[in-house]
Every structure is written in C-alpha cells, then in structure tokens.
Amino acid sequence: MSNSNGDTSPQAHAHSDEQPLLQIQDLHVWYELKRFGFGHAGYVRAVDGVNFDLQQGEAMACVGESGCGKSSLMKTILGLNRPTKGDVVFDNQKLTETFGEDLRLYRAKIGYVQQDPFGALPPFMSIQRILEEPLIINGMKDKNARVERIKKTLEEVKLTPVEEILPKFPHMLSGGQQQRVVIARAMVMEPKLLVADEPVSMLDASVRVEILRLLRNLQETHDLAVIYITHDLSTVRYFSEYIFVMYAGEVIEIAKMEDLLKDPKHPYTLALLEASSDPNADNALVMREVPRGEPPSLVNPPQGCRFNPRCPKVMPGLCDVKEPPNFLVAPGHRVACWLYDEASGAH
Amino acid sequence: MDATNNDLLMVRGLRLHFQTRKGVVQAVDGVDFDLSRNQATVVIGESGCGKSSLAKAILRLLPRNINTYDGEVWLRNENIMELNDESFRRDIRWKKISMVPQAAMNALNPVMRIGDQVAEPAMVHLGLNKKDALAQALRMFEQVGVPADFLHRYAFELSGGMRQRAALAMSLVTLPDLVILDEPTSALDVLTQANIMNLMKRVKKELDTSFILITHDIATSSELADNVAVMYAGQIVEVSDARRFFREPLHPYSQKLMASVPRLRETVEPDFITGQPPSLLNPPTGCRFADRCPARFDRCDEEPPTVVRGDGRKVKCWLYV
Numbered sequence A: 001m002s003n004s005n006g007d008t009s010p011q012a013h014a015h016s017d018e019q020p021l022l023q024i025q026d027l028h029v030w031y032e033l034k035r036f037g038f039g040h041a042g043y044v045r046a047v048d049g050v051n052f053d054l055q056q057g058e059a060m061a062c063v064g065e066s067g068c069g070k071s072s073l074m075k076t077i078l079g080l081n082r083p084t085k086g087d088v089v090f091d092n093q094k095l096t097e098t099f100g101e102d103l104r105l106y107r108a109k110i111g112y113v114q115q116d117p118f119g120a121l122p123p124f125m126s127i128q129r130i131l132e133e134p135l136i137i138n139g140m141k142d143k144n145a146r147v148e149r150i151k152k153t154l155e156e157v158k159l160t161p162v163e164e165i166l167p168k169f170p171h172m173l174s175g176g177q178q179q180r181v182v183i184a185r186a187m188v189m190e191p192k193l194l195v196a197d198e199p200v201s202m203l204d205a206s207v208r209v210e211i212l213r214l215l216r217n218l219q220e221t222h223d224l225a226v227i228y229i230t231h232d233l234s235t236v237r238y239f240s241e242y243i244f245v246m247y248a249g250e251v252i253e254i255a256k257m258e259d260l261l262k263d264p265k266h267p268y269t270l271a272l273l274e275a276s277s278d279p280n281a282d283n284a285l286v287m288r289e290v291p292r293g294e295p296p297s298l299v300n301p302p303q304g305c306r307f308n309p310r311c312p313k314v315m316p317g318l319c320d321v322k323e324p325p326n327f328l329v330a331p332g333h334r335v336a337c338w339l340y341d342e343a344s345g346a347h
Numbered sequence B: 001m002d003a004t005n006n007d008l009l010m011v012r013g014l015r016l017h018f019q020t021r022k023g024v025v026q027a028v029d030g031v032d033f034d035l036s037r038n039q040a041t042v043v044i045g046e047s048g049c050g051k052s053s054l055a056k057a058i059l060r061l062l063p064r065n066i067n068t069y070d071g072e073v074w075l076r077n078e079n080i081m082e083l084n085d086e087s088f089r090r091d092i093r094w095k096k097i098s099m100v101p102q103a104a105m106n107a108l109n110p111v112m113r114i115g116d117q118v119a120e121p122a123m124v125h126l127g128l129n130k131k132d133a134l135a136q137a138l139r140m141f142e143q144v145g146v147p148a149d150f151l152h153r154y155a156f157e158l159s160g161g162m163r164q165r166a167a168l169a170m171s172l173v174t175l176p177d178l179v180i181l182d183e184p185t186s187a188l189d190v191l192t193q194a195n196i197m198n199l200m201k202r203v204k205k206e207l208d209t210s211f212i213l214i215t216h217d218i219a220t221s222s223e224l225a226d227n228v229a230v231m232y233a234g235q236i237v238e239v240s241d242a243r244r245f246f247r248e249p250l251h252p253y254s255q256k257l258m259a260s261v262p263r264l265r266e267t268v269e270p271d272f273i274t275g276q277p278p279s280l281l282n283p284p285t286g287c288r289f290a291d292r293c294p295a296r297f298d299r300c301d302e303e304p305p306t307v308v309r310g311d312g313r314k315v316k317c318w319l320y321v
Helices: A070-077 A100-108 A127-137 A143-156 A175-187 A205-222 A257-262 A267-275 A281-285 B051-058 B085-092 B114-126 B130-144 B148-152 B160-172 B190-207 B242-247 B252-259
Strands: A022-035 A039-054 A059-063 A085-090 A110-113 A193-197 A225-230 A242-247 A250-256 A327-330 A333-335 B009-020 B023-035 B040-044 B066-075 B097-100 B178-182 B210-215 B227-232 B235-241 B306-308 B314-316
Touching: A022 A070, A039 A070, A039 A250, A059 A070, A070 A085, A070 A193, A070 A225, A100 A110, A110 A175, A127 A143, A127 A175, A143 A175, A175 A205, A193 A205, A205 A225, A205 B252, A242 A257, A242 A267, A250 A257, A250 A267, A267 B190, A281 B242, B009 B051, B023 B051, B023 B066, B023 B227, B023 B235, B040 B051, B051 B178, B051 B210, B097 B160, B114 B130, B114 B148, B114 B160, B130 B148, B130 B160, B130 B190, B160 B178, B160 B190, B190 B210, B227 B242, B227 B252, B235 B242, B235 B252
Parallel strands: A059 A225, A059 A242, A110 A193, A193 A225, B040 B210, B040 B227, B097 B178, B178 B210
Antiparallel strands: A022 A039, A022 A085, A242 A250, A250 A333, A327 A333, B009 B023, B009 B066, B227 B235, B235 B314, B306 B314
C-alpha cells in the first residue's frame, strides 16, 4: 500500500490489495474572511492537511471538540463544501473533478445522520413523505417501488409497525424514534458510506446504546463504511475499529480503537481521556487534570504544534517553532507530537 | 440519614401538575427528599421525567397553567410554600436559593456587560450599591476562574465555557445557601465540562454551598454527587448516598439506567431499556416503571410504598418491602 501523501492509513496493512472506498488526501478546507463584504481579511483554516483512508465495511470514529474542524471535514466528504486544497476520493471519484449532475449522484451514495433528530426532520411532512423525498429527487418514478423501499428501510431500523409509522409526523415520535427516521432517511438510498454526526448526543442515556447498536447492525449487514463523529469517547469503543483525534483542524493521532484507548500517546488525547468519567462515587473526591486555556483561533493558529500553548509536556524551542510530522509509534498508530521523535532524543 | 443532618432543605409531598388541553400533566407527583448543608444531591432521569419541573417547583418559577401546586418545602425551619409570592421573591429567590437554568449561557443579555449582569442580583436582592456589587461580582469571577477584565465584556465575546462560568458566578453572587443547576454541562465539550465540574467541587468546598444538580448524564453527575435521587415519570424512585448508589443501585430502573451508561475503562457491554416512559397525562395506577421492568410481579399493579432501608437508602419498589 502506498499513496502519494505518505503512509497515513492504519488499516492499510489489512487491505493492502484493495482500493479504499474513501481517501482523504491532504485535505484543506479554508473559509475566506471578508472585510466589509469584499476585502480579504484572512482564512479560517477549519481543516488543515488531513489524510486518511477508509475501507468498505469499516467504521472510523472522529473525536474532537467543537470548533476542531470535524464538521467541516464531514461536510466536505458529503460534497457540501469544496476542498480548498487536496482532494476527497470516494468510490474512485475525485470530488474536485465532480460537478453538477455527477455531484448529485456522488451525494446520493453517502448517507448522513444528523445530530439533532428533531431539527433535522421537517415538521410538516409525514414520515412517508420524508423518506420518499430522496427517492423522488434521485429519479425513482414508480410509486409502489418507492413505498416498498421505504417499508424495507423502516423495518431495518426497527420502526414497526410500519403502517402506523408512515402517516405520522415527526413530533408524534419519541426522540429515539425520530433518530431512527433520520437513520432510515440516510439508508433509503442504500449508500456505501454513512456519516453520523454525533448521532446519540441529543438522546437519553437509555436509548443511546440502542441507536448505536442499530448503526452497528446496519454497518455489518450492508458492509457499510461509517464515519462516526463524536466528542464522547465512551461511546466510541462500542462502535468503531479505528479512531482519529482532531485538534484545531489537524489530525493529531490515529490508531486502532483499542490501541488508542489503552495506550494513548498525544498529550491532548490523554487529556480527553482523563476528562471523561465513568460513573463512580470516587470521582467526587478528586480534581480532574484539565489543560489550561481553550482551543486556538483557526484564523491565526499557533506556530508549531497547535496544542503547544496548552500542552503540559511542551518543549520550548521545538514545539512552538516546528510543526510535528506524523510519527509511527506502533503498527498503524500515528501521532503528531515531538515527544515521539526518536531522532530528537526527547523521548 | 438522621434528622440532625437534614438541616438545609426538606421537600415533602411536592406536587406540580399542569393543566393542558389534553388533560392534567403530572410533572412532579409527590416528591420527597432532603438536602444537608454543603452537600450536593444529583437528580437523574430521562428527558420528560419532570426533573426540570421539580427545580421550578422548588423555586416557584411557574407558568400560568397550574392545576395543582402543593406539598411542603422546608428551608432550614421555614416552610417556604406558605410564603406569599412577594416575600418569596424578596427573601428566598436569589438570596437563599438561586438557579442556573438550562442553557443559561445562551440566555445572557447580549447588550449588557457581563459584569453588570452578574452584579445585578446583588444590587436587587442584597441592596448593595453598584460599586460594592461589582466588587462582589469580581470576587465570584475569581472564584469561578473568569479573568477580571471580562467584567467589561459582552456575552458574544466569551466562549461557551466562559459564559457558563459567568452564569455560575451570577448564581453565586448573592451567596445563597442552595444553588440549583439544571444541566449545567450538557452543551459543553469534554474538557470544558471537566473544568466546570472541577470548579463546582471547589466552590462547594470554599463557599459552603449546597447544590441540586439536575442532569441526564450519569457519568458526569458522579463528579459532584453526595446523594443521588432517581426520578421516573414525575416521582422519585430511589434516594441514596452516592457511594452505595454507584456501586449497587437498588431500584430496577436505576439498575437499568446505570447499565445503559457506556464505560470507558471497563469492558462491560452496555444495555438499553426497552419501551418508553409512560405519558404523564395518564400515568399507570401501579408502579410507573412496571411496564418496562424485568422484575415485574403481580403486586406491581398497586402503587409501591417508599421503603426506607436500614442504611438510610430509600427506594419506591415492591421488591424491597
């Protein structure tokens, strides 16, 4: 395996002969800031040089705080943003070379599960209408075939009895059921890739696991690739094979899920894990170690490593000057941190 | 818990029912619990179980469509339910009990400087002049870790975490005995969340404040909890000290709820609760959890009593009778 941007895929070893379903190649998504509506005033560097591959049938989790660029990355994969630099190659199709009608077809192959189910469903449309819409737009003319497809999808997301659900409106369903409708809508075009943006963060604890399991089942039965975006590390372990952590527009660590949870390397990943708690009465007795400060502005990110102003292990003269490349610390485990540069002798 | 411990808040038989076009919604239906000084009670439950209504009932922040509002709320030795609205407003709200409502950080006034907003309760309720009130606000800013120059900034200039801190400073500025926090961290990032929880631990220690923390996030709730009250369909089904609750919850609902929390450091497969909570319009006559309960038996058709166990834990379930 090799791609022109260097070996950045942890899973490449397992699938060395296959072309990945999704390749993110040195992707940059910058938003231009305007002064008075026309003068150039800099860029918001929401995604700044991201590389990874995703194979058919694999789930990858993307973890990061709000404002780290994970939504911009996702919107670009969905074809809603244009890459500023680099490319997204999905199903052998380059996003930068896809326009018009082709772009519509490109989008139809990717399902999208929104964060807030109530906000994502139009309140004045019945469930049937909501699920029919993507089929109509994508030229499925036969009404009976459409209804058949919708029924099949609803059964797959376990929204039964189907006949009772179809005429209902979103407000008549519970939060968990609404999220199932959103998942059904994402699945109705039989996509190859599902992008789930915090699919359970708005739901009650008692139904979260149910929805995660449903996504997992869909992934297995349809051999789907899934990108699961979240800020909650505790749900990741039940869902994904791979995980990458984003900070200030960059991927700072990428590994197999168990490797990352068991042996996290980057100080930011360590901080995230330290800050996530399990229910335990002892928690009330201790203070959590939290890095000081807040994520940097993406207009003027800090020089060198972007985490350096908050990092407890910062090495002045190195971390605040030179941007760390990806170091391979274990097979498939890459981390962008100078601590793991054997040549510099720091570790 | 012995009686000498329960010296701050005692809630007995509190009911808050709303009148709607479809009928009466029994949002809070006969709630009992106690809170000691310098303690934190966490109220956990799913959305729609009435936990926010409980906070509003304690603080008498009521909408117009009230059907029933009764019971007793004892603050120290005074039944504050007997006060008229004016004296409640003047003597209790802010002065003795303050609240950080849900999404408070997004409810800050956009055209008022943060410092003025935080100082306002101290001026209105403690009668301080502006200078003293601002000085008090500054002390609270230091307490919650907001830089002093933020006094002169506006809400839009602050990050989410800083705005949440400012809302917390506002609730503390009158030095109340009790602060009710409604989902204080649910919209925040993991690191900010951990920061805010650290902060509340410190405030609790240094200012001798009591907290009622209302949340659906069980893992985060364990960061502050001395006691846990589990609410289901308008009723409290279990009250327990945190140590024993997190190790071994009693009520079948609490057990299911705890089992549904994904763990980061353990490899137990999380479970989920089948079915949905009952409608509060027409709750079932017996145990309200019976339909979803794995341990259901014939007595569950009658309303279970609240059993006080030898170790002081209370549970509303026939299994423990």
